[in-house]
Amino acid sequence: MKYDKIDRNLFIANRKKFVQQLAPKSLAIFNSNDIYPISADSTMPFQQHRDIFYLSGVDQEESVLVIFPDAFDEKHREILFLKETSELIAIWEGEKLTKDAAFETSGIKTVFWLEQMDTIMKALMAQAENVYINTNEHTRANTEVETREDRFIKRLQNEYPAHTYKKAAPIMHSIRAVKENTEIDLMQNACNITEKGVRRILNFIKPGVMEYEIEAELMHEFLRNRSKGFAYTPIIASGKNACVLHYIENNQECKDGDVILMDFGAEYANYASDLTRCVPVSGKFTERQKAVYNAVLRVKNEAQKMLVEGTWLHEYHKEVGKLMESELLGLGLIDQTDIKNQDPDWPTYKKYFMHGTSHFIGLDTHDVGSWTEPIKANMVFTCEPGIYIPEENLGIRLEDDLVVQKSGNPINLMANIPIEAEEIEELMNANVHA
CATH class of the missing domain: 3.90.230.10 (Creatinase/methionine aminopeptidase superfamily)
Known part of the structure; x- marks a missing residue:
């Protein structure tokens, strides 16, 4: 990133504001944006989804934030899932977040690689009754293009149809509007x-x-x-x-x-x-x-x-x-x-x-x-x-x-x-x- 490092206390405070408005036994999930293709192997420059950035400071593709304040295991109350980095990725694409760097950025202690997400989500969803999903409800939004978030929501609702699904957008609109x-x-x-x-x-x-x-x-x-x-x-x-x-x-x-x-x-x-x-x-x-x-x-x-x-x-x-x-x-x-x-x-x-x-x-x-x-x-x-x-x-x-x-x-x-x-x-x- 070109910008100077942001104090992680901002993102810690933002998550606290979000959690205060969740119903009991609720889990919320936020996905990063896709890297959008143009043609051949060309892509648009990556732009992070503003909601996951607001709550975590993570400015990287293929990232997922899970917030579950009532999780039985305290370590599972805030989780980041990240694309696993490697020497090869570092050579071809540059440095990606390590688990330590993710904590320094976000203040989130529990960081897993994405390949572990399905297994961990099964345990979390068994405890949760409500799931807050992150749909784009800006009044001027064009929602024709299917996003990474859209694909994830479809898959989640297909795999877990018995949960009650709620909207994260009204909470995000409320807390994001008032600036720290x-x-x-x-x-x-x-x-x-x-x-x-x-x-x-x-x-x-x-x-x-x-x-x-x-x-x-x-x-x-x-x-x-x-x-x-x-x-x-x-x-x-x-x-x-x-x-x-x-x-x-x-x-x-x-x-x-x-x-x-x-x-x-x-x-x-x-x-x-x-x-x-x-x-x-x-x-x-x-x-x-x-x-x-x-x-x-x-x-x-x-x-x-x-x-x-x-x-x-x-x-x-x-x-x-x-x-x-x-x-x-x-x-x-x-x-x-x-x-x-x-x-x-x-x-x-x-x-x-x-x-x-x-x-x-x-x-x-x-x-x-x-x-x-x-x-x-x-x-x-x-x-x-x-x-x-x-x-x-x-x-x-x-x-x-x-x-x-x-x-x-x-x-x-x-x-x-x-x-x-x-x-x-x-x-x-x-x-x-x-």
């Missing part, structure tokens, strides 16, 4: 790496630069700072491309007079950052571009003040809509007649601001968490209002990552990243006047 201080520190590190990327490209952007060249500069900066790279597919959208919400081609020339919308973030230790900034290709906004920019910034600054403990997200988004409506009136993009005749289910402001303002962020960019309960302290959210005007080839979105507090304004993990229009112009032109 160590997690916030890891996210701050991801945001700090993102800041370095921003400062690098502000000196690089000029007319004639290609969008993919900006992406390459960012990747260079991320990798040299112990990140694997982007936390999600980056958006580098100049001119009219900025009005395509999920534009990822990044293959156009950045032209004088255009504004570039850049939505990207570094990952660090599997934790995501998520930033959006908009900059003028020429180094200076036009009067109209700056007016739209500052309107979005005002909405963002007011919206993030509402991200306090006790806020309901559906009410929050309605209030942000009112802020945006006022700004669009000021920009002349809508008028009072539009508001009077609007569809309550699709308010008129959504013509120019059609997406939500905030989402959970953590181990996943669109992290797990409940949208039907009030938010709590130490949850982390993005705040990302935008205005998109295709007829003006202009799209502006501004986004930071914010830690909710019990009261008062949230902590902005991206507070050091330039966002004021004047500061961006100043930094972009610093070398010109040097």
Whole structure:
């Protein structure tokens, strides 16, 4: 792994939170992700399943975590099953976790090789009445591809049909949403790496630069700072491309007079950052571009003040809509007649601001968490209002990552990243006047 070692006490604390919500005589199982094939013998780079990482810190394929707090044998209350390493594997693939290294990583004392799993599971399942299985219940998940977890669940339910099966997802969504201080520190590190990327490209952007060249500069900066790279597919959208919400081609020339919308973030230790900034290709906004920019910034600054403990997200988004409506009136993009005749289910402001303002962020960019309960302290959210005007080839979105507090304004993990229009112009032109 590129990242520095994480204190195993984080994973010990995470498992304790999970166990507190289990029914009696319950066993829970978490699998690592597959290494996904492309074709021939090519594969995608391995990405660990966030749940097993959250509970164990194990960042390796073919790993299984079993949690059984009521197991008769105390040694079986937490078990890691790992792919057995060897000299041959070390030569061809590199070092894998030994049993000692797994304990140092996770704090789990009982570690077996995978080949022992079937035998041990028979003894454990004989004692358990309930089994918590780990299905993907993110509301935006695409579950077409069968995962290692899916295959395991099918086999388990076939072999042990008399058990009661329960969902681990609601527990994981609840506990993962509220971050430990160590997690916030890891996210701050991801945001700090993102800041370095921003400062690098502000000196690089000029007319004639290609969008993919900006992406390459960012990747260079991320990798040299112990990140694997982007936390999600980056958006580098100049001119009219900025009005395509999920534009990822990044293959156009950045032209004088255009504004570039850049939505990207570094990952660090599997934790995501998520930033959006908009900059003028020429180094200076036009009067109209700056007016739209500052309107979005005002909405963002007011919206993030509402991200306090006790806020309901559906009410929050309605209030942000009112802020945006006022700004669009000021920009002349809508008028009072539009508001009077609007569809309550699709308010008129959504013509120019059609997406939500905030989402959970953590181990996943669109992290797990409940949208039907009030938010709590130490949850982390993005705040990302935008205005998109295709007829003006202009799209502006501004986004930071914010830690909710019990009261008062949230902590902005991206507070050091330039966002004021004047500061961006100043930094972009610093070398010109040097």
